[in-house]
Amino acid sequence: MITIFFSIISFLILIWLHHYLYNRLRPLITLKSTLFIFTVAILSHTTLQFLISRLAPELLSLPLTSSFIFALLVCVYFIFLTSVFLNDDPPAAKIYLLMSKYKQLSLTKITHFFADHTLIQKRVNDLLNQKLIYKQHNLYIITPKGQTLYKILLVYRRLLGWNDE
């Protein structure tokens, strides 16, 4: 069980280290560099686990399990960090937190807490910045890169029998 403890401690150290680097080198720590840091951390942790389990098998007996737990914890943390970096407020979570605060609200009052600018335009701009769409003569058109993602989404939605609307 020490291997699992080692994974959780390594994960907590990584979180602290990332936060420290973010505070010290803010412009350099973007979502891309965070992905790089986390990938390096996963690879290093896995290598270390296998090295220690080879040198001292009585100390670390489940290197693969431990590496999986560490990698999956890092992935969950990265998913949560994306909304911090993109400065998003997912509407479902925001609605639920509003309801937990005010206890009862009408649709009109809930809608007042949201604006097309933050909810739609900001995300359209992100799609433009990520080159998934482009703007031509006031029209938004999908790029080949966006088309690939669109096809993946389409296949997945059809697999689930999801309504296209």
Place this chain on the structure above:
Amino acid sequence: MMNNLDLAIISAAIGSFLLFIIFQSLSFRFINQKMVIKWLILSYLFTCLGFLLFGLGLFHLSIIKLGSTFAIWLSMSLTIYTLLTINYILGFFGVAISSIRMQLLFQIGKTQSKGISKKKLLEKFNTHTIITNRLDRFVSSGELGYKSGTYFYQRHLSYFYIHGIIQKRLKVWYSSQKS
């Protein structure tokens, strides 16, 4: 070095996760789209139950013995399966089905090379549709109540509450400057 227990844990966790994907994909073809969260949780729990029955079956057939090794196998497999499921729901399912960016991309992609104006895009997909869709899902799953035009807060602990709180705390933590 990898041992048999290590491989057995990973195989059981990945097997359970694949079972979850199959169960979720099949069940989602027949459910009301507003009941998504409820069916994701049910898919997760059904797979957990299937996994426990599989473990007990192995024990019954005397392939494995009850003891600390069995407890480690069971707890570690369930932990990895749970983490795989959380990653899938947050990182893939959530993005593909309810992410606003992906829904916008989907609306724009549907027009192919013709494109769509901002006005038409907002006619199809706007703040009002986003909010009403989510409120409908909350009401269907019993997380919010609805009576005479007013939504009521009903459940104190829910997936969205935990999700919202984690995001809020992370935002505060990352926006705090070190002195």
